Amino acid sequence: MPEAKLFLSWPDKKLSPNFRGHWTVVAKAKKKAKNDTYYAVLEQGIGKIEADRITVRYSFYPPNRHHYDTDNLVSRMKAAGDGIALAIGIDDSKWELQIAPRGPIQKNGLVKVELEW
DSSP states (O other): OOEEEEEEEOOOGGGSTTOOSOHHHHHHHHHHHHHHHHHHHHHTTOOOOOOSOEEEEEEEEOSSSOOOOHHHHHHHTHHHHHHHHHHHTOOGGGEEEEEOOOOOOOTTOEEEEEEEO
């Protein structure tokens, strides 16, 4: 089974469903996350994938000891997921999304994304 791994920066708190900022601030954060992720996928040598379905696994490595709700972390990754979908050519409606156990604290935090098809 072919697979690929990529590492993304910790998702911006402005992408949280609990963030109460102006909609333009949220829109800019979403656009940045989508674009940054799209280019990160391409830079790591992952291009278009020929598959009908794909398994996408997120592993979160938080920046501190704060307790992050899993559903909020997944929500924060929506724009990044759109960037991944755009880069690999597989719409996220065809993903089987999995959440791996959380990793240890990492300076600035990161998200490991594993793709299997």
